[in-house]
Amino acid sequence: MKASINEVKSKIKEGKFEESFADLISLVDYELSFVEQGKMSRLLRKIPLQQFDLKTLKIAFLATSTVDHLAEILQLYLAREGFNAKFYIAEYDTIYQTALDPDSELYSFQPDIVWVFTNHRDLGLKASNSLSKSEAKECVADAIDRVKSICAVIHSKCDAQIIINNADRPLERSFGNFDVRVPSSKSSLIHRFNLEITSSLAPGIHIFDFGYIADSFGLSRWHDEAYWYHSKHAFSFNAIGSIAHSASMLIRGIFGRSYKCLVLDLDNTLWGGVIGDDGIEGIRLGQGSAEGEAFQAFQHYIKELKDRGIILAACSKNEHETAAEAVQNHPEMVLKLDDFAVFTCNWHNKADNIRAIASTLDIGLDSLVFVDDNPVERAQVKTELPVVAVPDMPQDPVQYLRTLDQQLYFETAMFSEEDINRSEMYRVNAERKTSQTQFSNIGDFLRDLSMKAQVGGFDQINLPRVAQLINKSNQFHLTTTRYSEKQILSMISREAYEGLWVKLNDRFGDNGLISAVLLHQINDTLVVDTWVMSCRVLSRGLEDYIHNEIVKIGKQRGVKVIEGQYIPTKKNKLVAELYNKLGWEELPRETSTRTWQLPIEDAVYRENYIESIF
Amino acid sequence: MSNKLDRNEILKKLNEVFCDVFEDDDIVIQEETTAEDIEDWDSLMHITLVITVEGEFDIKLKAAEVGKLVNVGALIDILQDRATS
Missing domain, CATH: 3.40.50.1000 (HAD superfamily/HAD-like)
Known part of the structure; x- marks a missing residue:
């Protein structure tokens, strides 16, 4: 390992940044020691990351322990996952003060993620020898309230995704094996806390399973008293890799980049x-x-x-x-x-x-x-x-x-009905593709599919799936927007916004909710703020069908013009010509963003083979 | 007493660790070297340095010792006392 690290080092010296970056990333392994990973993260800082195609990601730590070394190494893992991470670390142990102060650097930093980084010591889970269950329940409920209220404060002041830790277990048990039977023992309180913190979490809050990392690392190795008492490091330095690995994959999941x-x-x-x-x-x-x-x-x-x-x-x-x-x-x-x-x-x-x-x-x-x-x-x-x-x-x-x-490839930030059926839908779709080849013209094929669509406005029930679609779609996504459930809710609560989802089934099966459109009326113009669609229903006339729905809404609202935009990325070339195909008129272009307009009086309903059901 | 490490040898090995940690092959340390003398030696790097030393010499410093290392010589004192070749 030392030799490989030195090789990277000399490549950096020679200015071979692309090669050294690829080599360095391939060496990342959470089982390496802190010393090795520390060296690698210091090497990473010598590579000009802005020249690579990495997504900038701002992470703010509000922590009750020292997390600077974790941040250094996390940067390495996030680079591996395609992010260029920037950090803001609030003063040690100032979670409340920082979150409550609207002028704090936390908010001017405009974080994408706020990580409320607690450990078992500071949740207010104080052990006692009380045998009363209700006291234990109250103690845990208070601890959960505190965490949730911090999250609420942060969400009231910024749109960041929030990560919270559940609790790691201390090594010591004053009752020994009997600890688990005493409701107010530290073990029991932590167990209850970890169970109950998961229920009724507001959208945009994600749990980092800190307790699992501690367990899988091994509690006796995890706790390192010397560095807790010396400098308030809440876990052993050699555990940093495991935390950073898990966090980087969770973050991938939160931003819709997990493997499918x-x-x-x-x-x-x-x-x-x-x-x-x-x-x-x-x-x-x-x-x-x-x-x-x-x-x-x-x-x-x-x-x-x-x-x-x-x-x-x-x-x-x-x-x-x-x-x-x-x-x-x-x-x-x-x-x-x-x-x-x-x-x-x-x-x-x-x-x-x-x-x-x-x-x-x-x-x-x-x-x-x-x-x-x-x-x-x-x-x-x-x-x-x-x-x-x-x-x-x-x-x-x-x-x-x-x-x-x-490897944690399949980290996710949500789980819905759609996920359970996804696999079947993809299988049926692959079959459908094969059957497509049997028809001589596409119209016959589409008619034979007997597609039926259902359309509705964004509501609580469909919100998680709508958010998932907006945040996970890369190919059929015209404007690259990413919105949390909370942001979507706040937009559609305003008169100027209108959301639209589409579900589609056909003779092969149910495709589920496969498209979402967010419209924004600005004076006499109805702007398509977001249009995402699952690629598995591509080329089936659904674009025409949704065009018709957008026109309908434009007419209901009495606007003069409908406007759509295309912001090119590496992944959404698929829809570069969508509005041209739909017959909208392209405006002269000034930047890479392209804009089309459709005057409502010229709008026609486009032919398709999809029947509406209600 | 016989397997006590030689101060100069410890210094030589420490010098390598310093070069590694501070990513600077030109660093030359002496017993009198302190955090003042090395630009990047702040409290966070201090911990990285101590942990690297712990790994290299296979010892564990006491929490109280980590904060009391006034100069390289003080670190050598501890290493000479506890590390074996």
Whole structure:
């Protein structure tokens, strides 16, 4: 490791910033010591980050312990995830003062994230030997109120996303094993706090599972009294990497950049052995061997991922029929064919197959994770498709589950009905694409889909999904806006704003809520502030259908003109010509932002094959 | 007593740590060197420095000692007392 770090160092000296940045990022590993990670973060500061395509992210820490070293290393992890992080760290232990002062630097800093960084010592969870449950309940309720009231104050003064910590456990237990049975013991209070802090959190507040990090790191290693008493460091320095890793992935999730799809090799990844050689009876899967059990547990874990909305795809060098038969008929197989949105078995190279998978599913390559036991296949994909996440799988298959899980690729800031059904929708959609090829013209195909759309205004029930769509969409997103649920609520509470969602189903199944539009009336003009749509319903005339809905609203409001904009990014080229296609008139362009207008008197309703239902 | 480290050897090893931590290969430290003498040596870097030293010499300083290191010599005193080769 020392040699690799020194190599980066000399590349920086030679001014090879691009190369040194890539090398440095590839070395980041939360299991390294603080000393090593510290060196790496100091090297990062010598690389001019503004020259890379990183998103600037301002993070404010309000902490009851010293977090400066954490911030240094967090910067490294966030750079790995595509962020250029800037920090504001409030004076140690001034959470209330800073949050309450409207003139504090916290607010002039205009943070994207405020991290209220507490630990078990400062939540007011004071242990006592009282046997009364109600006293314990009250103590915890007070502690939760305090945290929530700080969040409310911050949200009243700025639009930042807020991260709060739950509580780590102290090492000591005055009752020993009996601690868990005394309602007011520290263990019991913390346990209750961690359970109850999760309920009824306001939108825009995210929990950082500090307690889990402490547990997984090991409590006796986590607590380091010397540095607590010397300089108020709330955890051991070697734990900083784990915290930074987890936080960087959570932040990715909060900003809608988490991974969406898991692409899996089959032979020696989901079972032991090679199906083409060993046959159904010969592969190792399920009870009977240590390896077989581990492969099955890995499949159970992947099934859990699928059930929470992660799309699965198979990508294997195999005869299609042989592999499909094994998956469908092996009695110990947990994952079935239906669990995979795409099942690709052929002899092409894997990078090409992965490109095809992304295009069939209409998702970006940067939302794919590729798992393969074969280091050669991994290397090929890493080289050809550097934006695909490719974890280094361990030699021993019993470690696969842990390795994949601990990468935290699938961190999320929300979970809704849509997530549960997502996988099925993608599978059906992939099937639909195949069926498209059977029709000679697109009109026949669209008519045959018998699409039905439902339209509604933003309401509490649909708000989480609307926010998710706005924050996660990159491709079909004309103006790049990102709004929290709270911001959306505050906008649509005003007369000038109007929100519109669309749900779509067809003969293959229900697509769910797949588009959201936020309109803003400015005098006689109705501006399309935000228009996002799930790419899986692209090219089905839904754009025309939504155009008609926007025109309807314009007429109801009596505006003269409807106006739309396109702000180009690396990812939204897809919709660059959308308004031209819809027949809106482009205005002369002054900046990279393009603007179109549609005078309401010229507006026509566009033909489509979608029926409205109510 | 026999396996006590030589002060000069400790100083030499410490010099490497200083160069590493402060990212400056030109740093030359002496027993009398203090935080005043090295530009980036603030309270945060002090802790990074001490933790790196702890790692390199495989010892753990007492909390009270971390704050009382007046100069490099004081650190060598502790290392000579506790670190073994």
